[in-house]
Amino acid sequence: MAFDYKKEYKDYYMPAAKPSIVTIPPMNYIAVRGEGDPNAEDGAYKQAISLLYGIAFTIKMSKMGDQRIEGYFDFVVPPLEGFWWQDGVQGIDYAHKERFQWISVIRLPDFVTEDNFDWAVAKAERKKKTDFSKAEFLTYDEGLCVQCMHIGPYDDESNTVEKMHRYMEEQGYTLDITDQRLHHEIYLSDIRKVAPEKLKTVISHPIRLRQ
Numbered sequence: 306m307a308f309d310y311k312k313e314y315k316d317y318y319m320p321a322a323k324p325s326i327v328t329i330p331p332m333n334y335i336a337v338r339g340e341g342d343p344n345a346e347d348g349a350y351k352q353a354i355s356l357l358y359g360i361a362f363t364i365k366m367s368k369m370g371d372q373r374i375e376g377y378f379d380f381v382v383p384p385l386e387g388f389w390w391q392d393g394v395q396g397i398d399y400a401h402k403e404r405f406q407w408i409s410v411i412r413l414p415d416f417v418t419e420d421n422f423d424w425a426v427a428k429a430e431r432k433k434k435t436d437f438s439k440a441e442f443l444t445y446d447e448g449l450c451v452q453c454m455h456i457g458p459y460d461d462e463s464n465t466v467e468k469m470h471r472y473m474e475e476q477g478y479t480l481d482i483t484d485q486r487l488h489h490e491i492y493l494s495d496i497r498k499v500a501p502e503k504l505k506t507v508i509s510h511p512i513r514l515r516q
Contacts, residue, residue, distance in 0.1 A: 307379040307380055307381050308378055308379065308380040308381065308414075309380070309381040310380070310381070310383045310412060311381070311383070311384065311493070317329060317491075317507075318384070318491060318493070318507060319454070319493075319507075320452050320453060320454050320507060321453075321454060322453065322454045322455075322456055323453065323468075323472075324451055324452070324453045324468060324469045324472035324473070325451070325452060325453070326449070326450070326451055326473075326476060326478070326512070327449075327450055327451075327452055327509075328448060328449050328450070329447035329448065329450055329509065330446070330447075331444055331445065331446040331447075332412055332413075332444070332445060332447075333412070333413040333415070333417065333442065333443070333444050334386075334410035334411060334412055334413055334442075334443045334444075334445060335357050335360050335361060335410060335411045335413060335422070335440055335441075335442070335443075336408050336409070336410045336440070336441050336442075336443035337353035337356050337357060337408070337409050337410075337439050337440050337441070338407070338408050338409075338439070338441075339353050339406075339407055339409070339439075340405060340406045340407065341402075341403060341405060342402040342403045342405065343402065343405065343407070344402065350407065350409065353409045353439070354385065354409060355435075356429075356435075356437055356439060356440050357385065357409060357410070357411045357440070358382070358411070359429045359433055359435070359437065360411075360422075360425050360426060360429050360437065360440055361382045361383075361411050362382065363425040363428050363429045363432070364413070364414075364417060364421070364422075364425045365379075365380060365382055367425070372424060372428070374416060374417070374421050375416065376415075376416035377416055378414070378416065380414050382411065383411055383412040384411075384491055384492055384493055385409070385410075385411060385491075385492045386409075386410045386411065386412070386489065386490065386491045386492065387407055387408065387409050387410065387489070387490050387492075388407065388408040388410070388445075388487040388488065388489050389405060389406070389407050389487065389488045389489075389490065390405075390406050390407075390482075390487050390488060391404045391405060391406060392404070392406065395482065396466065396482070396488065397462070397463075397466075397488055399459075399460050399462070399463065408443070408487075410443065410445075413442075419442045422442040423442075426438075426440055447486070447489065447509065447511065448486070448511060449478075449481075449511065449512055449513065450489075450509040450510060450511055450512060451469045451470075451472060451473040451478065451509070451510050451512050452469070452507060452508060452509040452510070453465050453468065453469050453507075453508055454505060454506070454507055454508075455505070455506045455507070455508050456502075456503065456504070456505055456506075457501065457502055457503075457504060458501040458502065458504065459504070459506065462490075462506070462508060465508055466508060466510070469508065469510060470510075473510075473512050474515075477514060477515050478512040478513065478514060478515060479512065479513060479514075479515045480510060480511075480512060481511045481512050481513040482510060482511060483511070486511035487511070488508075488509075488510060489508070489509040489510070490506050490507065490508055490509075491506065491507035491509075492506055493505040493506065493507065494506070
């Protein structure tokens with residue numbers, strides 16, 4: 306049976322719809338950086354997603370070809386995730402999506418090295434006849450966070466975020482969003498198949514103990 310990160314690491318991928326404090330360890334990702342409204346038709350964000358999945362499935366299906374990746378095990382491609390910010394804004398202003406800066410990512414299995422990643426990029430480029438040079442191997446150490454499952458439209462996330470921040474303060478923590486520690490979302494629903502009011506999104510915000 307294929308290894309499913311969502312099932313094996315429920316603390317990170319399937320939190321309750323109420324805030325909790327969690328320490329998220331360093332993870333490796335396929336990453337594409339960009340800016341602009343993620344809803345723009347044929348925009349940079351949608352192109353980034355295509356690159357991410359192209360590489361992820363190249364790695365997953367390497368078992369069918371000549372490339373043998375040391376330590377390989379079959380896995381379910383993890384969900385799409387994103388780190389988001391807007392210059393000069395503390396948090397997220399959903400009224401101005403054109404100002405979004407983002408790093409769109411998919412988690413890599415632990416067996417994938419940077420050399421394996423480079424092979425997958427080259428393989429995907431040959432197969433898709435597409436430029437994959439925007440994709441990078443990213444290690445991100447998220448650390449101490451407050452997180453919560455948000456159920457509903459993305460534009461309503463502010464209600465969940467407010468609940469997270471109240472809980473964080475009650476527990477003696479303060480928000481620690483910086484240039485290096487960012488608003489983080491994990492998308493558990495397929496927006497093409499799920500009604501907006503039923504979308505499931507994990508939201509994480511970096512925190513630190515209040516001095």
